[in-house]
Amino acid sequence: MYPNLYYAFRDLFGLEIPVLKIFQTFGFFVAVAFLAGAYVLTLELKRREKLGWLKPVTEKQRVNGPATNGELISNGIMGFLLGWKGVGLILNWDTASQDFQGFILSGQGNFIAGLLLAALLVYLKYSKSRKNKDAQPVTETVNIWPHQRVPDIIVMAAVAGLLGAKVFHNLENWNDFVQDPIGALLSFSGLTFYGGLIVAATIIIIYARKKQISVKHLIDSAAPALMLAYAIGRMGCQFSGDGDWGIYNSAYITDTTGHMAQVAPAEFNKAVQQNLAYFQQQYPDVAHIPHAPFTKPASLGFLPDWFFAYGYPHNVIREGVTLPGCDGQYCKVLPVGVYPTPLYEIIACLLLTGILWAIRKRITTPGVIFGIYLVFNGVERFFIEKIRVNTKYSIFGFHPTQAEIISALMVIGGLVLIWYCRKNKAVAAS
Structure with a gap:
């Protein structure tokens, strides 16, 4: 793991550049995610402008x-x-x-x-x-195209998205929040993607209406950009080891070198007892630690063991047990491997980005592409939640996580949006 870029350059290139310690790996990938999203959004907005689907707005600007x-x-x-x-x-x-x-x-x-x-x-x-x-002062009249507003949109998305992600994370982890509200609010860790998406989308839609930008075309243009940005953001989670990982894969434990070793099912309980102090910090009842054993199938022998279970050595949140022979502030590794869910989401979302990008020219009904994005994102997140560690709620005998609830609503909302947009187009055509 690379808590900051100093460790990445040291490990990958053998270069020790102390100033890179101020650049956090997670923050770096978040910045790259916004830049990549802005680029893709600009490309798609320009394409729709050339097709005449989006028009400029005349504004007055002060100069001199x-x-x-x-x-x-x-x-x-x-x-x-x-x-x-x-x-x-x-x-x-x-x-x-x-x-x-x-x-x-x-x-x-x-x-x-x-x-x-x-x-x-x-x-x-x-x-x-x-x-x-x-x-x-001179006032000039100029035409402002939607793609020229992308910098403003990205800044609003960044601010509103980070605030929304922080608020939703603290709502999801209320017990931790009430114990240290100031620390929870000011901490750079602990972000919930859906919280950021909901708050940022609300702010941007209000802005688009104010600037007379077609909301349907804007959200359609944003769909591939959002999926790509999410994939890159998850790279930050994976490479920094920010704790956003899955439940324990009890078929693997961490050996003395920090690597994964496949073990018999009984070895999981032994590992828990050997590292009891660590597990008791995580779970009051160590008899009910969430885990699911899954051994690498022979048909997938070409994949490394860490694809199925990973200990996240040198993780940025310093969680786990101390690595032998390690010197520094990032010397922790998980004693039992967890499912590297950020890695799975990176792969899934990059594939979904490719699909959205491929179908964007074939589907011309405004709003439908974004509806498909909502369905894709909701389905992907709903199933990944099955092996992720999250707070569960009790609702009518069911115990969903916050992300499962929101992802289910996204799938339903996406299907409704697709139906509504296609219905309106059919009515307009008739």
Whole structure:
């Protein structure tokens, strides 16, 4: 596992670059996911614009004139944050680099450097605007195409999505939240994809209506982008070992080197007893640890054992038992292998992305592609939940997880959307 890019470069290329410790692997893949999604969304919006399905909107924009108070204030705030945390990070590198997230969320930093850099950026903005102090602000009328709004859409999706993912995660893990609400809200870990999707979709749909963008064409264009972004985001989960893995595969335990070793069913209970302190932290009743033994079939002998069970050595959340001979803060490995569900979702979602991309030109009824996306995503997540670790609810004798409930609603919603859009097209045609 690679908690941050420092470990990735050290392991893959033999390069030790200390500054890379501030770039978390999970955060890196989240950023790549947004960029990849933005690229695919832009391509599809441009295609629909060429077909005449999406039109530009005429807007007025202000040019020239001196800097506004809002621009000066925003420059000051940005300068202060960069100086406060950036210079503070450099001056306290030895300690801050060991816990970058903790440093960013703490009150530590260099206050004087923040003030100085804030003053500098405000002065530079003001000095530049003085050249236009005698120029009168001019309002120009321009045409704004939907694809030109992708940067705004991505920023809104990032902010609203992360907030929604954090809120839904804490609702799903309420007991942990009430024990440390501040830590749970400020922690960079613990994100629920569906929470982010629901909140971000709501905000973007409101924005699209305000900017007169066809909502159906926008969500159809976003379908392949969303599926691809989800797959890349799961790469962050897999490569960092963020705890978003499956239940234990009791057919495998971790050997002294941190690798998987196939064992008899009785060995699972032995491993539990040998690592009782760890398991008791995870489960109050160790007699009911969720697990399911599955040995690699002979027909799939070409696949490595870690495809079926993985210990996530050096995981970023430091969960498990200590690896022998390991020195550092990321020296934990799971004593029993778990199903690497992020890996399964990466494969499934990349395949589904390819299908959505292949059928997007064949299906011309607006809204249908997004309906198919909802069905695909719901089905994929519903079945992966069967081997994932999640909080279960008790509803009329059933015990679904939050993701199972939402994924079932997504499948139903997707089918209803497909039916509704096709029905409306048929009515319009008649």
